[in-house]
Amino acid sequence: MISVDFQVGRTGAVTPVANLEPVPLAGTTVKRASLHNADIIDGLDLHLNDMVSVEKGGEIIPKITAVDLAQRPVNGKKLSL
Numbered sequence: 848m849i850s851v852d853f854q855v856g857r858t859g860a861v862t863p864v865a866n867l868e869p870v871p872l873a874g875t876t877v878k879r880a881s882l883h884n885a886d887i888i889d890g891l892d893l894h895l896n897d898m899v900s901v902e903k904g905g906e907i908i909p910k911i912t913a914v915d916l917a918q919r920p921v922n923g924k925k926l927s928l
């Protein structure tokens with residue numbers, strides 16, 4: 848299940864970041880994944896508290912690859928920037 852925070856990078860760019868329940872993945876425990884931008888959020892149709900699939904891009908960076916729509920809460924609020 849996810850919630851979202853926003854972080855400011857060293858160049859001043861604001862990036863949405865998904866906060867995840869800790870999950871073991873490829874030898875590490877993943878708790879956060881970058882959502883990059885609004886297009887990624889819209890493409891995944893992310894809602895707060897969605898159950899998501901996570902993988903490591905390039906074996907390092909955690910990324911959300913899919914949303915389990917069957918487990919979406921009926922009161923989940925759509926994420927928008």
